[in-house]
């Protein structure tokens with residue numbers, strides 16, 4: 001993990017993102033083979049509950065298209081965004097109806113107020129945590145007022161790396177705040193949390209926090 005920091009205490013995001021991208025290019029097949037989503041699909045369905053069929057959904061850090069694109073792409077106008085070309089290649093096979101773009105969570109190539117719902121499952125946890133505020137600000141920018149967010153993050157705070165994740169030979173790194181700080185940052189970005197759940201991690205043990213929220217800023 002790159003731990004060199006600038007005068008503001010921030011790590012070089014481009015260098016960090018390159019490492020995550022290279023890691024996911026290498027681990028894509030192994031991750032896809034191990035990924036289980038049965039516990040997550042109900043959350044994905046609830047984020048679009050009541051939305052019109054022309055609703056626009058952005059899956060930020062879509063990976064190979066589980067669990068969001070495979071569930072929603074045939075019914076809604078979905079865009080999957082990811083750093084990793086290998087992950088996007090898997091997503092294009094799994095969810096051919098989705099539009100796919102390379103991009104970074106800290107600089108979404110999406111217009112203001114452009115989406116009705118945004119999902120980010122197990123992706124923000126790969127951004128250095130001092131940049132999570134920037135990611136949530138991007139989510140707030142692209143969501144229309146009243147738009148919905150489904151996000152996963154850590155229950156407790158943690159940073160770490162694995163030099164051979166899932167025995168793929170690829171290295172990976174993670175960085176996240178604990179529940180209280182994440183909810184505080186979401187609130188500061190204009191999100192009202194509507195639901196929370198802790199779900200077990202089928203890949204590495206441990207648990208993840210699923211947060212459902214609504215973007216409130218701008219509403220009268």
Ligand SMILES: C[S@@+](CC[C@H](N)C(=O)[O-])C[C@H]1O[C@@H](n2cnc3c(N)ncnc32)[C@H](O)[C@@H]1O
Pocket residue numbers: 017020021024035060061062063064065066067081082083084087103104105106120121122123124126127
């Ligand atoms: C653990 S995978 C999860 C993929 C998918 N959301 C799922 O639930 O299966 C995390 C994904 O986030 C992507 N990712 C990590 N950091 C990112 C960033 N800064 N910008 C865009 N995508 C990122 C990775 O490339 C990877 O495909």
